[in-house]
Amino acid sequence: MxxxxxxxxxxxxxxxxxxxxxxxxxxxxxxxxxxxxxxxxxxxxxxxxxxxxxxxxxxxxxxxxxxxxxxxxxxxxxxxxxxxxxxxxxxxxxxxxxxxxxxxxxxxxxxxxxxxxxxxxxxxxxxxxxxxxxxxxxxxxxxxxxxxxxxxxxxxxxxxxxxxxxxxxxxxxxxxxxxxxxPTGAVVDVLARIGQDGARTLADVLAAPGRPTAVLLGQYLSAIDLITGEEEAELHARMVRAAARAGHDSVLFKPHPSAPAGYGAPLEAAAAALGVRLTVLHEPVLAETVFAHLKPRLVIGCFSTALLTAAALYGIPVARVGTDLLLDRVTPYENSNRVPLTLIDAALPDAEHDAVGTPLDLDSLAQRVAPLLSAVGYCMQSRKHRGLRDEVAAWLGAHLAEHARYFKKRRLTSLGLPGGSPVRAAALRRNPVVRRVVRRIRAARP
Structure with a gap:
C-alpha cells in the first residue's frame, strides 16, 4: 500500500x-x-x-x-x-x-x-x-x-x-x-522537534533582558473580508491595551505571516502610550514554538486556533479580544469561521473586561460548549443535520436569552426555532411568492 x-x-x-x-x-x-x-x-x-x-x-x-x-x-x-x-x-x-x-x-x-x-x-x-x-x-x-x-x-x-x-x-x-x-503527546513532541531551530531564532530576537510575559496573536482578518484593515489595526492595539490592563509591561506580537508591515504602526503607538515594551516577531516561527520557548503568562488573540493550542498543549492562560465585533460581522451565517469564533467567545474570558491569567478549565469545557456549538452548527447547515432539530429547539427554548449573540433572529425565524418572529397569516397572503404558488395550485386543479 x-x-x-x-x-x-x-x-x-x-x-x-x-x-x-x-x-x-x-x-x-x-x-x-x-x-x-x-x-x-x-x-x-x-x-x-x-x-x-x-x-x-x-x-x-x-x-x-x-x-x-x-x-x-x-x-x-x-x-x-x-x-x-x-x-x-x-x-x-x-x-x-x-x-x-x-x-x-x-x-x-x-x-x-x-x-x-x-x-x-x-x-x-x-x-x-x-x-x-x-x-x-x-x-x-x-x-x-x-x-x-x-x-x-x-x-x-x-x-x-x-x-x-x-x-x-x-x-x-x-x-x-x-x-x-x-494523541496530544505526539503533537507536542513533533512541535518541539520542529521548534528547535525556531527556538534558536527566538533566543537571538529576545536576547535582551525583560523578556515578554504576554503574547499577542494576529490573524489578518481583513484578508478574508471580515473587517477592514483599519479595524484590524485597532484590534491589535486593543490587545496591547488589554495586556497592559492585566499587568504586563513587556509583550510580543506575532503577526499573521501574510499581514502587511504597515499594521505595526498603531500597535507601536498603543504600546508607547502605555509604556509597554513591544517586540514584533517577523521571523517565520510557529506560535507553538513561541509558547514552548517563551512560556508566557498570558496569550491574547481574537479567535485563532493557537489560543486553544496554548491552553490545551502548554497550559498557558488565554483570553480573547474583539470577538463581539466579529460575531456581528461574519457573514453569511454559514461562514465556517462562525464556529471557531463562537467557541473562543464562549470559552475564553474577555481580556478587556474579565479577570485573566488563570489556566482554562479544559475538563468541563466540552460540557459547557457542546450544546451551543450543536445549535449554531444546526442553524448553519440545518438540512444536513435534521436529526438535531428537536434537541436544538429544546436547548434554545431554555438557553437562548443568555446566548442570543450567537444567533440571528432572521435565521431562527426561517427555521421556525425559538427566538424567531411568528409568521403571520396576513403577511403570507401578501407575499408575492406565496401568491404565485397558490395561483399555480389553483390552475392545476381539475
Missing amino acids: IQVFFAATQYAAATVTAALRAGLFGPRAAHRRVLVVSNVAAVPEVTTPWDRMPGSERLLTEFDAVHSWNACIAPHHPAGWSPRAQDAPLWERALRLAWDLGDAPVEIACESIQASPSRAVAEIFADSPLHVYADGLMSYGPTRNRIPQDMHSRIVRVLHLDLVPGLRPMLLSEYGVAAEAV
Missing part, C-alpha cells in the same frame, strides 16, 4: 506527522509514504514553501519521497484548480508516473475535503480511500459544501487535534464519518 499525504502548511504537516508517529497509519515498514507539498499563498512564486522553512527537515524524514503539487499542476493555482471530470483518469495516470506509484493501491490523507487542492486530489484518485485531517477549530463545525456520494463514501475518518477534550467534531458527521483524535 502506498500512502500519499498532502500538506499546505508546516502546522498541517506537523499534525499528520504526529498521527504517523502515533501509529494511526499503520507500521512504517508496511507502507511506502509520499508527501506532496502545496503552497496556497495568493502569489506562491514569491513565498517560501513550508518544506523549506526552518525545522521542516525534521518532518520530512517520515516520508520516502517529497513532491511539489504546485510544480505538478503549474501554471494553475492550487487553491483554484480542479480537473475536468473527463480528465481525471489522465491526471491519475500522469501523477502515478511522475511520483513513481506504479499500479499499486493508494490511500490519500489530505486537509479540508471541501476545497482544492484536497478536493482535486480526491477527484483524481477516484478509487482511493480518503483520510481527512483537520488541524484547526473548524473541525468542530459543520461541513461547508456538499460532498458527492462517490467521494464521501470513501472517507475513512476525520483526524483532529483534541483541543477541547471530549468535544466531538461535527465535520463530515452527516455522512457517518467517524472522528479520531491525534
Whole structure:
C-alpha cells in the first residue's frame, strides 16, 4: 500500500506527522509514504514553501519521497484548480508516473475535503480511500459544501487535534464519518522537534533582558473580508491595551505571516502610550514554538486556533479580544469561521473586561460548549443535520436569552426555532411568492 499525504502548511504537516508517529497509519515498514507539498499563498512564486522553512527537515524524514503539487499542476493555482471530470483518469495516470506509484493501491490523507487542492486530489484518485485531517477549530463545525456520494463514501475518518477534550467534531458527521483524535503527546513532541531551530531564532530576537510575559496573536482578518484593515489595526492595539490592563509591561506580537508591515504602526503607538515594551516577531516561527520557548503568562488573540493550542498543549492562560465585533460581522451565517469564533467567545474570558491569567478549565469545557456549538452548527447547515432539530429547539427554548449573540433572529425565524418572529397569516397572503404558488395550485386543479 502506498500512502500519499498532502500538506499546505508546516502546522498541517506537523499534525499528520504526529498521527504517523502515533501509529494511526499503520507500521512504517508496511507502507511506502509520499508527501506532496502545496503552497496556497495568493502569489506562491514569491513565498517560501513550508518544506523549506526552518525545522521542516525534521518532518520530512517520515516520508520516502517529497513532491511539489504546485510544480505538478503549474501554471494553475492550487487553491483554484480542479480537473475536468473527463480528465481525471489522465491526471491519475500522469501523477502515478511522475511520483513513481506504479499500479499499486493508494490511500490519500489530505486537509479540508471541501476545497482544492484536497478536493482535486480526491477527484483524481477516484478509487482511493480518503483520510481527512483537520488541524484547526473548524473541525468542530459543520461541513461547508456538499460532498458527492462517490467521494464521501470513501472517507475513512476525520483526524483532529483534541483541543477541547471530549468535544466531538461535527465535520463530515452527516455522512457517518467517524472522528479520531491525534494523541496530544505526539503533537507536542513533533512541535518541539520542529521548534528547535525556531527556538534558536527566538533566543537571538529576545536576547535582551525583560523578556515578554504576554503574547499577542494576529490573524489578518481583513484578508478574508471580515473587517477592514483599519479595524484590524485597532484590534491589535486593543490587545496591547488589554495586556497592559492585566499587568504586563513587556509583550510580543506575532503577526499573521501574510499581514502587511504597515499594521505595526498603531500597535507601536498603543504600546508607547502605555509604556509597554513591544517586540514584533517577523521571523517565520510557529506560535507553538513561541509558547514552548517563551512560556508566557498570558496569550491574547481574537479567535485563532493557537489560543486553544496554548491552553490545551502548554497550559498557558488565554483570553480573547474583539470577538463581539466579529460575531456581528461574519457573514453569511454559514461562514465556517462562525464556529471557531463562537467557541473562543464562549470559552475564553474577555481580556478587556474579565479577570485573566488563570489556566482554562479544559475538563468541563466540552460540557459547557457542546450544546451551543450543536445549535449554531444546526442553524448553519440545518438540512444536513435534521436529526438535531428537536434537541436544538429544546436547548434554545431554555438557553437562548443568555446566548442570543450567537444567533440571528432572521435565521431562527426561517427555521421556525425559538427566538424567531411568528409568521403571520396576513403577511403570507401578501407575499408575492406565496401568491404565485397558490395561483399555480389553483390552475392545476381539475
